[in-house]
Amino acid sequence: PGKRRPPRRVWALALLALILMLSEGVAYDWSVLHVKTVLDAPAATAALAYGAFATAMTLGRLLADRVAARYGPVFVVRYGAGLAAAGLTAVALSSWVPLALAGWTVFGLGLSGCVPQFFSAAGHVDEDASGANVSRVAGLGYLGMLAGPAIIGPMTAFMPLNLTFFLPVAFCVTAVFTAGILRPPAPARAAVSPAPARTRA
Template identity: 75%
Template sequence: MERQLRAARLATVAYFVLNGFLLGMWIVHIPSVEQRVGIGHATLGWLLLLLGAGAFAGMQAVGPLADRFGARKVVPLSAALCSAMVALPGLAGNVWSLGAALLALGVGNGCLDVSMNAHAVQVEHAYGRPVMSAFHATFSVGGVLAALLGARTLSWGWSPAATLLTVAALGLVVSALAAPALLPSGREPAAGSAQAAPSPGRRTPRHIWMLAALALMIMLCEGVANDWSTLHLRRVLDAPPATAALAYGAFATAMTVGRLLADRVAGRFGPVAVLRYGASAAAVGLTAAALSDRVPVALVGWAVFGVGLSGCVPQLFSAAGHADRDAAGANVSRVAGLGYLGMLAGPAVIGPLTGLVPLNVTFFLPVAFCAVAACTAGILRPRPGASALVEADAM
């Protein structure tokens, strides 16, 4: 059993890495695809909204499917779909085909995102201790691998079509090879049992929507760092371009390291502490970055912001999945879906505010969201009937 569980954990890691790798390979080739299709930045920005819309739709569709048929069946199919769709933007020849390609890629990404997180909840439940944050850290590892490989293929002169078709084939292979190690759903009723599959029309509990609202706020904060940290150093602190780029690097590196450590912290102190003190640290870090007139202090602030946020979203996903194991996929899809909208909303919210106040002042909106998350962290306490993680009694 221990060997099977370890294999299932490694298979889940493979899908998280694959998801980060596939998205990363698309991101690396955005400038090449933009030039090939002959569109400008403004048009590309609108087309990227289709990617987000497709992801949201895929998330909402696949959650109930994972509950009904089991993540063991849905995860490989979602990974295969996402792998196949990543080739389409490289083949697009005009704005219409690129829009359709990004919509399809978004659907594949959304399906894989929710289904692999639903299976991660199963693995975490079987382990009996927190492991979710480490899975999310490996997603970032996939992005790093994509950046390295993408840079190499571009230096070789490969076209986006050739590279993304190769990546799609590789993704299909990984999807198939990792599938046998996934855990069965564990919901199969015993002989003579009246237990039935969860109703697809069941109502999402208010508790899940509260978790989803927190995910929206926390992931909006992540989106702010992704889109505005470098611009903050460049425009507000007048840092050189190379130095300004370190702001996002500090945030992303700190977040990855934090996620690798967050499971141990959650196991020792509990998910409530991870969210409460993590969100509090994030608020302090971003406040320091916003108020500082010195680049080194701002860089440290962005790093603290990343460490603080690192364990928050995995705790929310985990809580949603464990709230009701029979509806884990649907619950995770609600939390992930609203969270994804929050990440997309970051640029849309901060951008217009910069017309009213300086960029660094707009950062007090995500600071306020971090404060709300810290104050409401008690929502992560196990509820009656939830499949909470418990540590085995010491022998």
């Protein structure tokens, strides 16, 4: 028998993981360079951008499971990606170093809980192929993180670095409006014929 093709929902989850992990990669690769070259901050100050992002990301990941258990994965991604978009927009538009550092912090906090929700959802699409589906989503997601420099780098030939950040902002906004895919499909209901009404003798 041939292998079962993964459901389209798995590939949709993988694509969303890709664009959000690409967005994460922007902070890993460009946050320090942005504060140093665009805002002309000293190297020691610029290093705080990555530190702020990574700290917020770590703290957010520690809290994300609790928030998802209480409010659901759609809530985590919708509001998390929205928060990330707001933070990175502040980074892109700010000419003030403290505001940019705050923006990188908010960006990390917002993104922190998003990607794990896609991994979890992939594992529940098909219980018989949960490992393979999680691997597909994770693999495509990490491809996005690796692709970040290859995408953002060439864009800097045509525009300032801070303006390239509007691409991951757009990706985060996309996640806001597509977070509903994390809702589990309604279980198929067996058609039940109505019971005949009882009649009194």
